[in-house]
Amino acid sequence: MKFTANLAGAVSGLTIMVSAAAVNAEVLFWSTQAKPVEEAQAMREQVLGGQDVDYQPNDGGPWMTRLNAELQAGSGSIGVLGALHGDFSAMNPDDLVDLGELGVGAASATFNDLAKLGTADSQYIPWMQASYIMAANKKALEHLPAGADINALTYDQLIEWSGNVKKATGEAKFGFPAGPKGLKHRFFQGYLYPSYTDGVVRTFASDAAVTAWEKMRELWAVTNPASTNFSFLQEQLLSEDVWIAFDHTSRLAAAFNERPDDFVAFPAPAGPTGRGFMPVIAGVAIPRTAPDMDAAKALVAHMLKPETQIATLRATNFFPVVDVALPDDLPPSVQAAGGAVAIMSASADANPGLLPAGLGDKGGDFNRVFVDSFERIVLAGQPIRAVLDDQKKTLEKIMNETGAPCWAPDAPSEGACPVE
Structure with missing residues (x-):
């Protein structure tokens, strides 16, 4: 490694x-x-x-x-x-x-x-x-789609893989940190949006964003429904309620440290505009x-x-x-996560979605826009276009009040990043 x-x-x-x-x-x-x-x-x-x-x-x-x-x-x-x-x-x-x-x-x-x-x-x-990275129980590997490379997955392959596991086990075993303390907003800001829209703020309500949320609905269909209570996916990996998971490296560490031979770490998947990661x-x-x-x-x-x-x-x-x-005496979680982070950041299609910057005390409001969109579109089944057009107004207000300029992968801006 x-x-x-x-x-x-x-x-x-x-x-x-x-x-x-x-x-x-x-x-x-x-x-x-x-x-x-x-x-x-x-x-x-x-x-x-x-x-x-x-x-x-x-x-x-x-x-x-x-x-x-x-x-x-x-x-x-x-x-x-x-x-x-x-x-x-x-x-x-x-x-x-x-x-x-x-x-x-x-x-x-x-x-x-x-x-x-x-x-x-x-x-x-x-x-x-x-x-943030992906992790999987090695039991899931036999259900990977034909020809799929776990270190270079696409979102379509992740969805197919999770679907294969569901068919084989009778249970949805993809885990997503959608609980109250989960980092779901970072997934949308740093992974889904960069992978499908090549932006976060400018592209928030774009046609590409509609496609991204459609893909999120597909993924949710093969996600453990109890994910709305999951905040640290290491717990569900260890209990095997989840076989495939996304989370921050620190929130997956216990699984690798307690049972290092049972799990594998790998990069986030890629979409049409690259391998978005934060x-x-x-x-x-x-x-x-x-x-x-x-x-x-x-x-x-x-x-x-x-x-x-x-x-x-x-x-x-x-x-x-x-x-x-990496030295052999590092904890297993560091060994595993380190390899996934290295492959992800050095991939030819890497498309980093950086942490939001310049928002001051409006950072929580910014995150809420993405969480509310998820809850309305994915959990409540509301029309994607209508939700994005509505949430766009809130996002525009936040950006204008803070004056925060765009950050990658959005193109640079003079002054507040526009919601186009």
């Missing part, structure tokens, strides 16, 4: 930028990630041990306040930034240094393109990732005010080394973005 990376030019880049193994001057690593005390300490000792680095994690507000103060002053002490894609996308690209000369990057060409933030330059370097991408960047550019660039290169990526996985439970074999 390996994470595949585009490391073209990495050797020459690292030779130039990292002539020594250690960073040669103290660098302030200003991060929004690995904030819990245990994670921060693990970062300092396991990930950055031997480097002359001051790792300081903070909440988003203080993180941005100090960064903006230094940028406005034209000088500062922050050497390297660690943050989520959404944090960087909210910045002025001119405030970040082009890191293309380092010659390092992520497995996913899509991730590397996202890191350019709409410019021609590498505004940040992908650093680590988390995501990565949580964190990156490293250098502000234009960094006091020691060479030391800062050396630290960025250090964070992309395979051994550093493994240490980061142990410290944070975020998965690597570069080519690395």
Whole structure:
């Protein structure tokens, strides 16, 4: 099981930028990630041990306040930034240094393109990732459609597979986190919509969205009806009420850790506009005010080394973005999920649906639009077009009130992302 990376030019880049193994001057690593005390300490000792680095994690507000103060002053002490894609996308690209000369990057060409933030330059370097995946009891594998590759399924094949299982067992055994605490909204935002509409906000009420919801109805027809009570699918996998499931990696972990030989993890399926999936991408960047550019660039290169990526996985439970074999001593859940995440993010048809950004306290209202649409269309059987036209009004109001610009896979916008 390996994470595949585009490391073209990495050797020459690292030779130039990292002539020594250690960073040669103290660098302030200003991060929004690995904030819990245990994670921060693990970062300092396991990930950055031997480097002359001051790792300081903070909440988003203080993180941005100090960064903006230094940028406005034209000088500062922050050497390297660690943050989520959404944090960087909210910045002025001119405030970040082009890191293309380092010659390092992520497995996913899509991730590397996202890191350019709409410019021609590498505004940040992908650093680590988390995501949602699929899991199945190995008993289900014999019912896969003829010719289907579990690592490259389509939605039609997933529906056929779930239907085959239902016919063979007399029970619907696809599991969906539709319970009160389930992450169903992330499925619609990051998986279904990108796979069928190549968007989320702009395409919310499009004809392609109608097709997406029709496909969701087909999937629901072979879904365990008790899914409206399911929130953590690891429980149903272990009880075998479910043989095939979608959920966040952390919500499937217990199944793999308790019975690692009984389950398999695999990527989300693909639709007409790609393999939609929702990565949580964190990156490293250098502000234009960094006091020691060479030391800062050396630290960025250090964070992309395979051994550093493994240490980061142990410290944070975020998965690597570069080519690395996972050690055998990692928990089975990490081994299984890591392979699925790697294949999914590096797939040629990868179409990431990023976490919503810029919504402030309206994030819950945004999620509710998708949950309400699901409940009305799939559970209540209301006409798809009528529901989408109605929910579109609510979505437009949220976007206009927040002024949030579009995020991938929607095309960029000037100002509030339009609901077209």
